[in-house]
Amino acid sequence: MFNIILFGPPGSGKGTQSEKLISKYGLKHLSTGDLLRHEISRQTSLGKEAQNFMDKGHLVPDEVVIGMISSALDENPSAKGFLFDGFPRTSAQAEALDNLLQLKNAPISAMLAMDVTEDELIKRLLKRGETSGRSDDNNEEVIRARIIEYHTKTAIVADYYKKFNKAVMINGEGTIDDIFERLCTEIDKRI
Ligand code: B4P
Numbered sequence: 711m712f713n714i715i716l717f718g719p720p721g722s723g724k725g726t727q728s729e730k731l732i733s734k735y736g737l738k739h740l741s742t743g744d745l746l747r748h749e750i751s752r753q754t755s756l757g758k759e760a761q762n763f764m765d766k767g768h769l770v771p772d773e774v775v776i777g778m779i780s781s782a783l784d785e786n787p788s789a790k791g792f793l794f795d796g797f798p799r800t801s802a803q804a805e806a807l808d809n810l811l812q813l814k815n816a817p818i819s820a821m822l823a824m825d826v827t828e829d830e831l832i833k834r835l836l837k838r839g840e841t842s843g844r845s846d847d848n849n850e851e852v853i854r855a856r857i858i859e860y861h862t863k864t865a866i867v868a869d870y871y872k873k874f875n876k877a878v879m880i881n882g883e884g885t886i887d888d889i890f891e892r893l894c895t896e897i898d899k900r901i
Contacts, residue, residue, distance in 0.1 A: 711814035712737070712901055715798070716893075717868065718824035719854040721838075722832040722882045723889060727824070728795040729889050732827030735897065738786050741795040742775045745782065747830030747844075764846050769799055769863060776806045777869035783810055791816075799864045804871070819900050821871040822893055828857060 714737070716724045725741060732739045746764065749757030756778075760770045779797055786792075798804040811817055826834075832853055839847030846852050871877040880894050882889055 711789070713794070713811065713815070713816055713818050714791075715794045715818055715821040715871070716796075716824070716898065717797065719826065719828075719860040719864075720832055720853070720880060721835040722824040722826045723834075723886070724795045724824065726886060727890060727893055728793055730794055730886075731770040731893060734894065735791070735793075737791045737793040738789040738797060739793050740779060740782050742770075742778065742799070743795070745778050745792070746770060747773075756763070760888070765852070767846060767852040767859060769859050772800055772802045775799075778801060779807065780810055783814070794818075798867055801866060801870060804867050816873070817885050818876055820896065821868070821877050822880055822896060823868050823877055824880050824889070826882040830883060831857060 712735070713784045714729055716731070718724055725743065728739050728741065731737065739823045746757070750761050750764075751757070756774060760774065763770045775797060779794075783792070795809070798807050807818070827858075832850065835847050836850065838844070839849075842848075846856065868877050880889070880892050880896065
């Protein structure tokens with residue numbers, strides 16, 4: 711089993727690159743953002759709780775997202791590997807993921823961290839906000855709150871994977887195809 715994490719601040723292109731990577735490598739895509747938005751669109755109690763946090767640009771509580779990922783892993787017993795997109799976002803989530811994957815004897819092979827300047831992140835997210843209908847994208851204050859959450863709670867997760875020599879920095883600026891090529895070069899060294 712080949713498991714990778716796509717890591718980076720909001721708007722760094724995790725969702726965009728994930729679509730291309732899963733189709734090339736046949737991995738199962740697990741995006742906590744997509745799973746949460748699905749719960750919101752169905753107006754489940756989990757979705758309603760998550761929406762309160764997401765609308766403010768805050769992270770959703772660890773126990774909620776860890777539970778979702780645990781169920782998604784159980785629902786895909788024959789996957790040849792997973793691409794984790796937007797998860798883990800806190801140290802507690804990183805430790806929980808290690809524990810879950812240990813049970814499957816299938817560790818993380820690499821964490822690919824996309825590096826993008828703050829100005830470019832804000833520009834991308836505001837542009838997406840014009841058409842996406844996502845309430846967390848069309849307000850610059852909320853976008854800035856998401857970037858602050860990233861710096862205070864998420865950036866530290868890269869150190870966790872650096873300790874195990876699994877963190878790989880990728881330049882996340884340029885064309886979507888150029889960035890995809892950089893990601894594939896690193897994956898091909900490890901697969
Ligand atoms: P997510 O859904 O994970 O997404 P994201 O951070 O908004 O963006 P992503 O990096 O995927 O950007 P994308 O490719 O779409 O998170 C949303 C919210 O959910 C979080 O704020 C949080 O509240 C909650 N959440 C999710 N996971 C959680 C967790 N584990 N724990 C707690 N809370 C959690 O790209 C953005 C835009 O840029 C797109 O419009 C795209 O077209 C454009 N773009 C991409 N690449 C480009 C390029 N190279 N050049 C120009 N534009 C580009």
